[in-house]
Amino acid sequence: MHHGEPTDVREDRATDDIDARDTAGVLAALHRLSALGTVATARGSAVAPPVHIPRPDSSWLRVRDNLLDRGATVAYATWTEWLPAVLTTPRLRPLLARDWNRYERTHDPAVRCRFAASRLLIKYTAAAALGIAPEDIDIAYRLGGRPYLRGLDQVEVGLTHTGELMAVGISRMGRMGLDAERADRRFDLDLMRRGMCTPAEAAELDALPADQRAACLLRLWTLKEAYTKALGQGMRLPFTEFGFGLALGGLRAPDGTAALGDEWAFATYPVLGRYLVSAACHDAGLDPAGDTSVGTMLDRRLLTAMTPPGHDAPAVDI
Amino acid sequence: MNDNLTAAAPGAAARPAARGPRVLGGGAARAQYVEDLLGDPFADGNPHGQRALLAADERREAPAATEELLGRFGLAAEFVPRPLGGRLAGVEELAQVLRPVFRRDVALGFGAGMTALFAASVVWAAGDGRQRRDTARRLLDGGRITILHREFVHANAILRGEYSARPAPGGGYVVDGRKEVVINADRADAFVAYVRTAPGDGPDSHSVFLLETGRLPAHAVHRLPRARTHGMRGAHYAGLDLQQCPVPAGALVGKPGEGIHLSLRTFQVSRALVSGGALVGGMDSALRYAVRALGESRRGLVLGGRRGRVLAGVFADLLACDALAVAGLRLLDLAPEHALVPSAAVKYAVSALLHEDLDELAAVLGARGYDRSPAYGGFQKLVRDLPVAGLGHAGTADTQAVLVPHLRTLAHAARRGESWHEAPAALFTPGVQGGALDFRRLDAEPRDPHHGCDGLLAALLGAAARLDGKRARGRRWAALADLGRAFAAEVHRLVERCVMLAGRPQSMTPSPAAYVLVDRYCLLLAAASCLAVCENAAPGTPDGALLAEPDWALLALTRFGRRLGLEVPEPPDGVAQDLAAGLVDRYRRGRSFDLYGMRLA
Numbered sequence: 001m002h003h004g005e006p007t008d009v010r011e012d013r014a015t016d017d018i019d020a021r022d023t024a025g026v027l028a029a030l031h032r033l034s035a036l037g038t039v040a041t042a043r044g045s046a047v048a049p050p051v052h053i054p055r056p057d058s059s060w061l062r063v064r065d066n067l068l069d070r071g072a073t074v075a076y077a078t079w080t081e082w083l084p085a086v087l088t089t090p091r092l093r094p095l096l097a098r099d100w101n102r103y104e105r106t107h108d109p110a111v112r113c114r115f116a117a118s119r120l121l122i123k124y125t126a127a128a129a130l131g132i133a134p135e136d137i138d139i140a141y142r143l144g145g146r147p148y149l150r151g152l153d154q155v156e157v158g159l160t161h162t163g164e165l166m167a168v169g170i171s172r173m174g175r176m177g178l179d180a181e182r183a184d185r186r187f188d189l190d191l192m193r194r195g196m197c198t199p200a201e202a203a204e205l206d207a208l209p210a211d212q213r214a215a216c217l218l219r220l221w222t223l224k225e226a227y228t229k230a231l232g233q234g235m236r237l238p239f240t241e242f243g244f245g246l247a248l249g250g251l252r253a254p255d256g257t258a259a260l261g262d263e264w265a266f267a268t269y270p271v272l273g274r275y276l277v278s279a280a281c282h283d284a285g286l287d288p289a290g291d292t293s294v295g296t297m298l299d300r301r302l303l304t305a306m307t308p309p310g311h312d313a314p315a316v317d318i
Numbered sequence: 319m320n321d322n323l324t325a326a327a328p329g330a331a332a333r334p335a336a337r338g339p340r341v342l343g344g345g346a347a348r349a350q351y352v353e354d355l356l357g358d359p360f361a362d363g364n365p366h367g368q369r370a371l372l373a374a375d376e377r378r379e380a381p382a383a384t385e386e387l388l389g390r391f392g393l394a395a396e397f398v399p400r401p402l403g404g405r406l407a408g409v410e411e412l413a414q415v416l417r418p419v420f421r422r423d424v425a426l427g428f429g430a431g432m433t434a435l436f437a438a439s440v441v442w443a444a445g446d447g448r449q450r451r452d453t454a455r456r457l458l459d460g461g462r463i464t465i466l467h468r469e470f471v472h473a474n475a476i477l478r479g480e481y482s483a484r485p486a487p488g489g490g491y492v493v494d495g496r497k498e499v500v501i502n503a504d505r506a507d508a509f510v511a512y513v514r515t516a517p518g519d520g521p522d523s524h525s526v527f528l529l530e531t532g533r534l535p536a537h538a539v540h541r542l543p544r545a546r547t548h549g550m551r552g553a554h555y556a557g558l559d560l561q562q563c564p565v566p567a568g569a570l571v572g573k574p575g576e577g578i579h580l581s582l583r584t585f586q587v588s589r590a591l592v593s594g595g596a597l598v599g600g601m602d603s604a605l606r607y608a609v610r611a612l613g614e615s616r617r618g619l620v621l622g623g624r625r626g627r628v629l630a631g632v633f634a635d636l637l638a639c640d641a642l643a644v645a646g647l648r649l650l651d652l653a654p655e656h657a658l659v660p661s662a663a664v665k666y667a668v669s670a671l672l673h674e675d676l677d678e679l680a681a682v683l684g685a686r687g688y689d690r691s692p693a694y695g696g697f698q699k700l701v702r703d704l705p706v707a708g709l710g711h712a713g714t715a716d717t718q719a720v721l722v723p724h725l726r727t728l729a730h731a732a733r734r735g736e737s738w739h740e741a742p743a744a745l746f747t748p749g750v751q752g753g754a755l756d757f758r759r760l761d762a763e764p765r766d767p768h769h770g771c772d773g774l775l776a777a778l779l780g781a782a783a784r785l786d787g788k789r790a791r792g793r794r795w796a797a798l799a800d801l802g803r804a805f806a807a808e809v810h811r812l813v814e815r816c817v818m819l820a821g822r823p824q825s826m827t828p829s830p831a832a833y834v835l836v837d838r839y840c841l842l843l844a845a846a847s848c849l850a851v852c853e854n855a856a857p858g859t860p861d862g863a864l865l866a867e868p869d870w871a872l873l874a875l876t877r878f879g880r881r882l883g884l885e886v887p888e889p890p891d892g893v894a895q896d897l898a899a900g901l902v903d904r905y906r907r908g909r910s911f912d913l914y915g916m917r918l919a
Contacts, residue, residue: 057552089787138831138834141883144677146677150837154715231677241684248917284705285705286705288472294827294830298719298827301519
């Protein structure tokens with residue numbers, strides 16, 4: 001741990017402890033390597049920079065605009081910021097719905113509140129995107145663990161939490177995955193490198209100064225987590241079977257060549273000055289409508305066309 | 319008519335007539351013939367193999383040699399009803415014949431074929447004698463026809479844009495409008511077009527026209543360039559621009575203002591074929607790549623491992639989706655008046671389930687999932703093609719428009735308290751001689767033979783009750799009976815929630831809770847079909863034996879239960895391994911992974 005660290009970053013940081021990491025150093029290293037930011041798909045869809053939503057009643061405007069303009073957006077907060085809402089809202093039970101049992105059964109109050117806060121963030125973010133009330137959002141899970149909004153497939157969601165941070169991603173282009181880590185997270189460099197890196201990544205890492213390797217490994221880790229979560233595989237897709245460049249860029253095969261076409265958007269951003277958040281978002285190529293609101297989802301002409309003659313109103317008001 | 323003056327497609331006269339060789343036999347026989355014509359997809363020299371098809375996809379071209387092959391077989395005759403000189407009888411048979419094509423190349427299945435049926439089905443449903451004869455002749459003579467949809471709500475690029483028409487002073491109509499992403503718009507000589515003929519949002523806002531470019535002035539018709547799509551690249555998406563185009567009165571199909579009704583009627587067929595043809599066929603191939611990948615790993619085909627369990631699960635889902643899809647197809651053949659709601663549920667469920675399973679397969683394939691070589695390249699092509707085939711969210715919203723009102727029907731049926739009549743077992747016997755679909759009997763009104771009960775949900779209740787009597791057969795049957803009971807309880811819970819929802823004060827837009835219930839309802843129908851096909855399976859053949867045994871249904875219903883958020887136990891020991899062995903057995907014997915288990919080339 002360094003003491004008396006100046007806030008600006010020196011190019012030639014000298015340190016005795018090459019395993020020591022600090023947040024500023026990690027983020028500065030990634031910045032120097034042009035590893036932070038967002039990569040758009042060829043069609044121009046991208047994950048917009050994450051938006052801080054400190055309370056449920058904060059403005060959701062930027063989240064909605066990002067979704068419309070860029071195709072995907074991320075909302076984040078700390079669970080402690082949302083704690084007052086969890087503790088004081090009279091609607092907690094209808095808001096949590098199917099998750100209420102798990103909330104009640106959890107003994108540790110901190111764990112319980114953190115869980116509730118993350119569910120609320122998902123529901124509020126999705127509700128903002130779709131123009132409905134948070135109580136109407138039903139979070140369900142695919143067999144691989146990927147969350148989705150039951151009955152509402154105009155958007156896909158991704159979620160992650162670490163430490164105090166919780167983040168929710170919403171995309172109208174296709175599947176989305178998120179991962180976050182503390183920027184000063186400690187880990188065994190060699191173990192990570194062997195367990196996670198493709199041959200091409202390992203070679204690129206080896207060419208770097210030692211004090212930048214940890215930062216790059218952390219970024220690669222969050223990107224690979226985000227990507228496999230977008231695929232709905234969690235940990236099941238071996239990380240050594242796909243890779244990234246050390247600078248901002250797209251997916252690569254293990255030998256370093258470009259792996260897929262231009263239909264995946266990736267992003268890595270620092271958040272709250274101390275976390276790293278990565279997002280992976282697939283563009284399924286359908287060029288979907290900007291309008292994601294639930295209110296316009298059903299074609300009223302079809303509904304009226306199906307009403308048998310003799311009825312006054314379309315038999316749909318359910 | 320002088321080609322310079324009309325908007326006829328270039329080279330229209332040059333294609334071979336589609337009357338084709340006399341291929342006798344039912345759907346299964348003709349399907350086998352097509353499969354053998356296409357040959358081994360992985361044989362290096364095969365002009366209709368993966369090497370050639372992937373190369374064509376890279377060039378964004380339809381594979382010419384294979385299109386020509388299908389033309390010589392007379393694929394178009396499969397879309398023309400028998401009374402009009404074609405081979406079309408039932409749509410289950412049609413889906414069987416199309417599966418070899420869809421297993422080979424999803425885009426080819428649409429571009430060389432199925433899109434033509436989407437268009438022609440409107441003429442079969444509501445065209446007059448001349449329109450029916452002309453359309454039949456056009457298809458049999460090798461011409462192309464495609465469909466111009468109206469603009470959907472929440473439209474994606476493929477469903478955006480529409481045409482409008484006003485009456486012309488001397489009779490007929492004048493049509494304007496533009497669509498940019500339409501299959502075969504660059505090559506078609508006829509378009510079935512949904513055209514807005516009245517302002518506003520009423521159900522009579524659109525009419526359908528049969529636009530024959532050979533009869534339209536060239537100056538009013540502009541074919542727009544090829545549109546680049548990410549998936550189905552070889553499907554020749556292009557556009558059509560009409561500017562003050564005079565259209566004769568005889569081009570109107572059906573009555574003015576009948577467009578919405580016609581779309582409700584004919585989409586039932588499109589949805590059933592997309593599900594039972596493209597999606598099931600495509601997933602069959604995807605699963606095959608995954609099985610091959612496991613077979614080539616250093617440890618050989620590991621049946622008991624985690625990856626074997628994944629493949630067994632996907633196999634179970636595929637069979638269950640096929641059970642639902644075939645039930646939908648057979649319903650169209652046997653009782654088309656009652657197919658409106660079921661066909662929407664089929665599309666919803668099959669799309670959602672198989673897309674999820676494609677992800678699972680991608681993990682098994684790992685790095686091979688990005689491979690573009692002929693051995694595995696077809697997989698990444700499927701990953702791109704299948705979402706486009708399913709039309710994404712706009713396709714879902716279209717089915718939800720049909721399914722959300724059905725929840726009220728369920729609520730009413732429950733309040734009346736009568737017992738429900740099960741859908742007939744004839745729906746759940748794939749490949750058994752069915753009816754011939756009479757397009758004119760398709761209905762836009764949701765209707766059940768017994769006034770508002772739900773025959774497919776009732777079939778779930780019935781199958782579950784009968785399973786109770788089979789517990790003595792063994793542990794696996796007892797486990798299946800337990801699952802049946804859990805699903806029966808879920809049916810009742812769903813219906814209760816429909817009652818609750820129907821009791822709320824009425825509003826202009828449906829409650830979002832309705833969409834959640836629709837999602838759950840469709841999963842229940844998949845479970846119903848799965849149990850019913852299992853119950854009705856004849857154990858005589860090797861593939862029939864697999865269906866008559868409980869393993870696939872056990873695994874499928876466990877997965878459906880988890881997807882519904884129910885607490886379901888793990889299947890008994892060995893179920894996944896045994897089903898994986900069944901999968902490997904089909905692979906080694908060169909059989910398809912769907913309900914039919916047909917021999918592959």
